[in-house]
Amino acid sequence: MNRFKITELGKNAFWLRGTERDHLVRVLRLTPGDKVLGYDNSGMEYTGVILKIEDKSVTCRIISSDHPDVEAHTSVFLVAGLSKGEKMEWVIQKGTELGMQGLLPLRTQRSVMQLEGSKALDRVARWQKIASEASKQSHRVREPQIGEVCDWRDLPEKLPAGTQWLIPYEEERTQRLASALNDFDPEYPIAILIGPEGGFEAAEVVRAREELGARSVSLGPRILRAETAALAALTLVLGYFGDI
Amino acid sequence: MNRFKITELGKNAFWLRGTERDHLVRVLRLTPGDKVLGYDNSGMEYTGVILKIEDKSVTCRIISSDHPDVEAHTSVFLVAGLSKGEKMEWVIQKGTELGMQGLLPLRTQRSVMQLEGSKALDRVARWQKIASEASKQSHRVREPQIGEVCDWRDLPEKLPAGTQWLIPYEEERTQRLASALNDFDPEYPIAILIGPEGGFEAAEVVRAREELGARSVSLGPRILRAETAALAALTLVLGYFGDI
Numbered sequence: 001m002n003r004f005k006i007t008e009l010g011k012n013a014f015w016l017r018g019t020e021r022d023h024l025v026r027v028l029r030l031t032p033g034d035k036v037l038g039y040d041n042s043g044m045e046y047t048g049v050i051l052k053i054e055d056k057s058v059t060c061r062i063i064s065s066d067h068p069d070v071e072a073h074t075s076v077f078l079v080a081g082l083s084k085g086e087k088m089e090w091v092i093q094k095g096t097e098l099g100m101q102g103l104l105p106l107r108t109q110r111s112v113m114q115l116e117g118s119k120a121l122d123r124v125a126r127w128q129k130i131a132s133e134a135s136k137q138s139h140r141v142r143e144p145q146i147g148e149v150c151d152w153r154d155l156p157e158k159l160p161a162g163t164q165w166l167i168p169y170e171e172e173r174t175q176r177l178a179s180a181l182n183d184f185d186p187e188y189p190i191a192i193l194i195g196p197e198g199g200f201e202a203a204e205v206v207r208a209r210e211e212l213g214a215r216s217v218s219l220g221p222r223i224l225r226a227e228t229a230a231l232a233a234l235t236l237v238l239g240y241f242g243d244i
Numbered sequence: 245m246n247r248f249k250i251t252e253l254g255k256n257a258f259w260l261r262g263t264e265r266d267h268l269v270r271v272l273r274l275t276p277g278d279k280v281l282g283y284d285n286s287g288m289e290y291t292g293v294i295l296k297i298e299d300k301s302v303t304c305r306i307i308s309s310d311h312p313d314v315e316a317h318t319s320v321f322l323v324a325g326l327s328k329g330e331k332m333e334w335v336i337q338k339g340t341e342l343g344m345q346g347l348l349p350l351r352t353q354r355s356v357m358q359l360e361g362s363k364a365l366d367r368v369a370r371w372q373k374i375a376s377e378a379s380k381q382s383h384r385v386r387e388p389q390i391g392e393v394c395d396w397r398d399l400p401e402k403l404p405a406g407t408q409w410l411i412p413y414e415e416e417r418t419q420r421l422a423s424a425l426n427d428f429d430p431e432y433p434i435a436i437l438i439g440p441e442g443g444f445e446a447a448e449v450v451r452a453r454e455e456l457g458a459r460s461v462s463l464g465p466r467i468l469r470a471e472t473a474a475l476a477a478l479t480l481v482l483g484y485f486g487d488i
Binding site: 068069070094097098099137138139140176177178219220221222223224225227228231232235236238239242243244 | 312313314338341342343381382383384420421422463464465466467468469471472475476479480482483486487488
């Protein structure tokens with residue numbers, strides 16, 4: 001059954017508008033009587049029957065609701081150093097499929113791409129769209145939120161109190177990710193700090209340790225690109241706590 | 245220090261030719277006396293000093309040799325259903341960084357892209373080049389080998405005897421990857437079968453179970469794209485055996 005993001009949810013019906021309505025009508029060519037799935041980012045999923053198709057709206061009668069166990073139970077955030085557009089985009093797409101809770105784009109010393117002002121807002125909106133599309137495709141019922149582009153000093157208040165920080169770092173030789181996770185509590189959020197292309201400056205790793213209490217960890221002896229490290233670390237953390 | 249793939253290895257010297265020679269001379273503009281690292285896919289790594297730069301060759305005197313512990317100890321292969329060019333290319337690039345031993349492109353029932361004859365050979369050569377470049381970038385000393393495009397019937401003899409087969413499958417509800425790995429022996433190769441876009445046909449999963457003794461496993465409740473599943477499964481297997 002096709003899945004749609006609900007524009008408006010009522011007691012016995014939901015409505016699809018904008019691109020969701022157009023996709024249903026023009027691309028999938030569904031008609032009244034067809035069944036669809038709708039989700040509203042609350043964690044619920046609704047099975048509906050198309051009642052009425054109008055120029056700007058599709059009305060669906062709700063015939064059942066469900067709370068599918070599809071979201072990760074551990075809440076894992078990626079904090080990703082600004083990298084060239086395409087790499088960030090696929091970290092967001094794949095990270096969403098894998099089950100990240102959200103992503104914060106971070107300005108770092110080696111970030112080639114610098115985003116400011118309205119350009120930054122536009123880019124975040126585009127990244128959110130990628131996360132929304134990947135959520136639909138992967139059958140998630142809560143879209144990851146892409147935060148505003150931020151700086152190191154903003155990080156402490158950007159994530160919930162009690163967040164546990166990890167920073168994969170190629171100069172870290174001893175501490176492996178898996179052994180660090182022994183000390184982590186899956187009841188509290190976990191944030192993974194990932195450098196831009198070229199990685200973090202040593203001073204940034206020190207800052208993460210001192211100001212965020214981050215654990216620096218090794219992802220092994222092979223040098224991983226930033227985007228590969230992001231998805232490998234996310235996979236290992238979610239896998240460690242049984243979420244993949 | 246810059247790393248180069250050795251064209252010819254002697255007792256006390258190695259030679260770089262072709263693109264390696266050109267990259268050293270034209271891009272990096274190194275000169276006699278500069279130190280470089282060379283590897284020859286044997287697992288060894290050599291530190292050399294540039295002795296002589298000629299039109300078609302660079303001669304380096306070996307000043308030390310090393311056997312770096314950079315390769316994964318568990319030998320993990322990806323067997324990937326043919327997918328559109330770009331997806332296969334990044335599975336090869338990222339899979340190489342993560343530490344796969346090799347990749348076999350597999351013709352599957354839902355493979356949109358069908359490669360035959362010389363077109364298939366050209367594509368495999370291009371994929372091997374991507375694996376070579378990613379090996380250099382990730383500091384590997386053995387490049388993963390990209391096999392010829394093959395069919396299901398070819399698989400048993402394509403990989404060593406004793407290979408243990410895994411097939412992530414979205415219809416598999418009970419068996420998680422991690423629990424299946426309890427029964428796997430890291431001393432023997434592990435092959436991960438990954439579908440094309442759209443996944444495997446049920447009949448292909450049955451065939452993998454019956455003819456290869458493959459264990460079908462779940463990667464969790466979220467639907468992963470083929471390329472995401474490939475890298476997540478590779479990461480989990482290498483991570484499980486301490487190789488990431």
